[in-house]
Amino acid sequence: AQSVSQHNHHVILSEAASLELGCNYSYGGTVNLFWYVQYPGQHLQLLLKYFSGDPLVKGIKGFEAEFIKSKFSFNLRKPSVQWSDTAEYFCAVNAHGGGSQGNLIFGKGTKLSVKP
Amino acid sequence: KAGVTQTPRYLIKTRGQQVTLSCSPISGHRSVSWYQQTPGQGLQFLFEYFSETQRNKGNFPGRFSGRQFSNSRSEMNVSTLELGDSALYLCASSGTNGRNSPLHFGNGTRLTVT
Numbered sequence: 660a661q662s663v664s665q666h667n668h669h670v671i672l673s674e675a676a677s678l679e680l681g682c683n684y685s686y687g688g689t690v691n692l693f694w695y696v697q698y699p700g701q702h703l704q705l706l707l708k709y710f711s712g713d714p715l716v717k718g719i720k721g722f723e724a725e726f727i728k729s730k731f732s733f734n735l736r737k738p739s740v741q742w743s744d745t746a747e748y749f750c751a752v753n754a755h756g757g758g759s760q761g762n763l764i765f766g767k768g769t770k771l772s773v774k775p
Numbered sequence: 776k777a778g779v780t781q782t783p784r785y786l787i788k789t790r791g792q793q794v795t796l797s798c799s800p801i802s803g804h805r806s807v808s809w810y811q812q813t814p815g816q817g818l819q820f821l822f823e824y825f826s827e828t829q830r831n832k833g834n835f836p837g838r839f840s841g842r843q844f845s846n847s848r849s850e851m852n853v854s855t856l857e858l859g860d861s862a863l864y865l866c867a868s869s870g871t872n873g874r875n876s877p878l879h880f881g882n883g884t885r886l887t888v889t
Contacts, residue, residue: 660834693877702778703865703880749818760869760878761808761823762831768817 661686663752665766672740673774680735680769682750691753692733693763694724698746706748708760709733720744742775777802779881781866787887793854796884800847800868806830807849808878809841812863821864824849853886861888 666681684690694706707718714726724735733750747770751763780799788794800807809821820833824843841851847868853860863883870876 695878702882703867703878705877708877751818760876761806761825761867762820762833763808763818763878764820765810765818 661752661764663750663764663766665748665750665769667769668767669770669772671772671774674742675739676773678735678737678740678744678771680748680750680771682733682735682766683731684733684750684752684764685731686752691760692724692726693751693753693760694718694722694733694735695749695751695765696746697749697768703749706735740771740773742773744771745773746771779866779868779879781864781881781884783884784882785885785887787889788856789889790856790858792856793852794856794886795850795852796864796866796886798849798851798866798868798881800849800866801879804868804870804876804879805847806869806871806876807843807847808867808869809849809851810865810867811835812865812883813861818865821851856888858888860886862886 662685664683692709695703696706697703709716709726717723722737747768749768750766782797806825808823810818812818822841823831827843838854843849865883867878867880869878
């Protein structure tokens, strides 16, 4: 069965530190990849997505992610985090590779705490 | 534009009972998906509806069912509740523009089974 692994359960950083959250998926076919974020008290929202083309994708709030097909990875990065980035981050895969984004397989999430 | 609305926000039910959760998608969105979120399993896909038809289904027992109405509103039903069904149930809607139609999530319904 397809699965998504997020390596870190909880990451604690100081402001201005660089961030990299790992995400690996297990599926050999065409995939669409996503990062979602849930800020405290808010609903899940899309941070960025990859469907095809340039494997380095940029999202909102300075986040970016790189798709490395050979490593089945889609790691999330940000050069300098802010206190407002404190949230839970979810990596997700659409294993069918189709246009529909409704049936996603999510990782278990990584909580990011940024100390001011 | 109003977001995805889920009702009720909280529910407490007893084991063996059944429950119905409701989701109103963003106006104009025809696709509705449901997810179960628990601390142990994380977010798990339940089913997806598009134009009143179930398009995809996750790996949940038949006690979990759903439907979508002609106005795109959706309901999910869980029969013969078990303690393990306690979870946050999230609904998400999306438009019809494929890759340019991301999921928009609601705030969820917190179900507690006692």
